[in-house]
Amino acid sequence: MPDLSFLFGQALSGLTAAMFLFLIASGLSLIFGVLRVLNFAHGSFYMLGAYIAYQFVRWFATTPGRFWIATVAAALGVALLGAVVERVLLRHLYGREELYQLLFTYALVLILSDAAKVIWGTGQLSVSRPPALEGAVRIFGTKVPYYNLFILLLGPAIALVFWLVLHRTRAGRFIRAAALDREMLGALGVNVSLLYTGVFMLGSFLAGLGGALVTPVKTIVPGMDVEIIVEAFIVVVIGGLGSFWGTFLGALIYGQVLSFGILVFPRFSIFSVFALMAVVLILRPWGLLGRPLQT
């Protein structure tokens, strides 16, 4: 029996990973819920967020608060890119088969991953933690970096804000309505086309934000786009695609299973997640909190 402080540390690291995953997967799930487009390029947006944040940290190397400037710039930059992609290209594919939309976002993955290689090279890049959050605190004998604590608080905060926007604002009502019946919403005089752009931007914003915030704890490398998109897929498959709380729950479960799975299969921790996903799919093919897809 490993000691309690070790278990606590594992649980906490799983929780931190879950918060990042939630940020990414919630954007993916939101875009899918409203636009009915599964965005393979979501991971690429996350990767770009990380690279842009790195770039801004370099540019503002002497400015205090550079990490936060970089984070905001990355999230906004990626949101802008998302808006351009949606308005210029993606919207022409809405009437087409799902396959074409999937392939389009797939093409974006290929293009963006090479674009990032051209601009930032193939080496590993890293960003140091913001000065205000350096250092660590000891909780139950486990050293917890302040930055991780910050992420642990930020995750639920963003979930809460996100939920409030969806359920307590006019725009949020439109978004939820569009997820249910876009024709009806259009007939009622809402500019659905603009709403789609907005949702795609918001989703991309979350991906960029996730990418920027992950830089102090993970090195930036080519290939991080695919790694995260597979993880985000597993999270939404577990939680239910298009379900807000499902995504949150999926991320929490994923984080815990991954961080304790390492103890069971040290080299193949992904197995435990995979086993979990298989179980969920047998019992509830549309995810824990999702609803069956309507065709």
Added chain:
Amino acid sequence: MTDRRRLPWGVLAVVAALAVPAVGSRFYTFLATDVAILALFATSLNLLLGYTGLVSFGHAAYFGVGAYTTGLLMKQLAVPFLLALPAAGVLAAVFALVFGFFCVRLTKIYFAMLTLAFAQIVWAICFKWNDVTGGEQGMPDIPYPDLAWMERLPWAGSLRTSDHYYLVVVVIVALALWILRRIVESPFGRILTTIRENPERAEFIGVNVRRHELVAFVLAGAFAGLAGGLFGIFNRGVFPDFVYWAKSSEVLIMTILGGMGHFYGPAVGALVLLVLNQQITSYTEYWPFVLGTILIVLLFVFPGGIVGALAVGARRLRRSARA
């Protein structure tokens, strides 16, 4: 009815392919081997994509399983090719059965995501399991099958081993394509098309949709495994890249490029994409960028792929000739 004028394209293509080593240089044989193997890989994917309407984003998993199987058997255990190659198909089919069991329970988008997730898991195993797969370094030095008997053939005696292997590949791929063609034209194949067109209606008329999809998935996996087994020997090594998502995307793009609405579309796509790859990679290392751009142009301009566009063109020509 223009049946009178129809040429046996398949036979002509095989004869032309068999003549490559005698006519072309070593490079052409190399390229032709690559094309033949990937044509089989892409056609196996099209059984799912074009015929059953299932979008698999992880078809490389079965290709990779096949490649590792044949590679391991031939290199570590010195199993003869005649057993090692079918083993690739069988093991890939077993993997496809296990993964497919979960995948076919899901609808389109979930299906695509799940196939990708499974493929990445296979990749992670191949990448990390050093003792068996060689991990990141892969498995180099896979021996050629024993093809000494071909030297006694009057017309193939003077060729190199790689040419001999190429001839074997052409024969196996031709056989596999013939079987696949029989499959899609069989009543079973027709049911797959029905499922693609309308799964609910297929269900209404008493078709077990899931089971048919699973069988299609296993068949596609088995043929992808065969292609992988052939490719590992051709490549003289098996590497985790074979299973990586980029491989899955490549074969998917080949299929779309050629045209998934036609049986030979994927093969044409394999040919065009590999020749393009040869040309472009001599200028730039950013092949994925080019690939992505090609894909976007295809989606917006030629959604039917090359064969689709040709078919439309041919129909117009015929109509104007008749008029």
